[in-house]
Amino acid sequence: MAGPSPTLVHCTNGYPLAGERWEDVLASLGEHAAAVAALQAGGEPLPLGLYLPAAAAERLIRDERIDTFRGGMRAAGLSVRTLNGFPFARFHTPGDPLRVYRPAWDDRRRVEQSLHLAAVLVELLPAGTQHASISTLPIGWGSDRLDLTAAAANLREVAVRLARLLDRTGVRITIDLEPEPGCLLGDAAAACRFFDEHLGGATQRRHLGVCHDVCHAAVLFADQAQTLAAYRHAGIGVHKVQLTSAPDVVFDGLDEPMADEAVALLRTLPGERSLRQTSLGGEASGFFEDLGEALSAHPRPGGRWRVHHHLPLTLAGLGPLRTTRNAVAEALEDLAAHGERPLLETETYTWEALPPALRAGSLAEGLAGELAWARARIDRAWSR
Known part of the structure; x- marks a missing residue:
């Protein structure tokens, strides 16, 4: 037996948002997350990976409305366990697809965003929580002009500030970089190298880590166990694992x-x-x-193609299109075998943009189905 299974949440960055105010976020949660919660058995609050635009987090603190926000979530049967800080601003609108990677970590706005998110998170977590993760982008997009020295300095500053927050609140918040193909930290090797060269101090390792997105590694044909082993060998904490799937042909x-x-x-x-x-x-x-x-x-493709586009975990394939979802089970089995219990998160943020052939049911039904699928695989991995 691998011990108790980890907490499973689903990320709210797939919910439509009318704007970037905290009121817009709360309204979206009341409509969409509450619908997912209603489909869950047991009546317990639905644990979420909350996406808060930077402007919403700043206003919650400035206007001292965190209590109001928390009350609205409680009334809707929701509970926050982690935050997604990768997108800085609302990104479910057509436009420049590179927008989600900006500003990069060499921009002071990422420092401010992360500290605001941390301040909000410690107030929203269930009582007694000792650690929580905020995922963030892996420095920036690879072909952008980035000041790596400034990015590393900004991350080190955040680590120091989070250490002070730990002293005040007793809650250890970690900022966890999420390697993604095409980004400056596109894979585990790049992430390990960056930590080794720039983030080797004890405070940095205590408050900075990695969010492992399963399909990001799978798109690069990376082995899940080897990827997780690389982080262990480098002494980098994997504090969140996103259970995701991508097209595979x-x-x-x-x-x-x-x-x-x-x-x-x-x-x-x-x-x-x-x-x-x-x-x-x-x-x-x-x-x-x-x-x-x-x-x-390659107008006449050959070989094997994998594409970074999150597909529902419940989808095994459609005709000649398969998915990488088997990689989810591989990652879970490796984590269980090593006695590790990072927070686990489903994150199919593309749901409403997917063509009907690749999704079934409403947004709430689809996300609830993903949670059930993931829970079955988690229970299987941790029962061995």
Whole structure:
């Protein structure tokens, strides 16, 4: 037996937001998260990974309305266990898909955002909580001009400030960088190198860590156990693991009609709101910042393609399109085998933008189904 299983939450960054005020967030939670909570058995508050735009967090503190916000969440049957600080501002609107990676960590606004989020989080957590995670972007987008020295200094400053928060509140908040393909820290190797070179102090390791997104590693064809082992070997805490799935197509062996169907399915993945980073395995190996570039370079695809676009965990595949969801079980089994219990989070933020063929039911039904799917895999991994 691997001991008690970890806490499972689902991230609210898939909910539509009318604006970036805390009132907009609360209204969205009251409509969407409350609907998910109503589908859960047991009547306990639904644990959430809350997404708060930077402006909403700042106003909650400035206007001293955290009690009001907490009361609204309690009335809706909701409980906060972690925050998602990756997007700085509302990002579910068509436009520049690189917007979610800006500002980068070399910008002082990331320091202010993270400290505001930490101050809000310690007030929203259930009584007795000793540690909670805030996930954040992995420095910035890889092709942007970034000041790495400034980014590291900003992260070190945040670690010092979080140590003071721990002294005052007894709650250890960690800022956890989330490696993503195409970003400056695109994979575990880059993250480990950055921590080794810039974040080696005890305070930094206590308050800075990693959020491991399963499909981010899977898109790069990375082995889940080896990825998690790299963080352990480097002494980097993995404080949150996002249970996510992405498209996976093996073109080799498909006849022409099936290959055309696979390409047609991939083209239905919307790219107006987020990039669809694409990795090619096999003879035509390579990486493209967006699916459109990959298809332009390879109009008759071969080998194996994986695309960064979150798909429902309940979806095993559709025709020639498969998914990487088996990687979720691989990650869970490795965590359980090592007696680790990071917070686990489902994060299919693309739900409402997905074509109907790739999702079933309402937003609430889909997210509740994902939680049930994930819980079954978690229970299986921790019962061995």
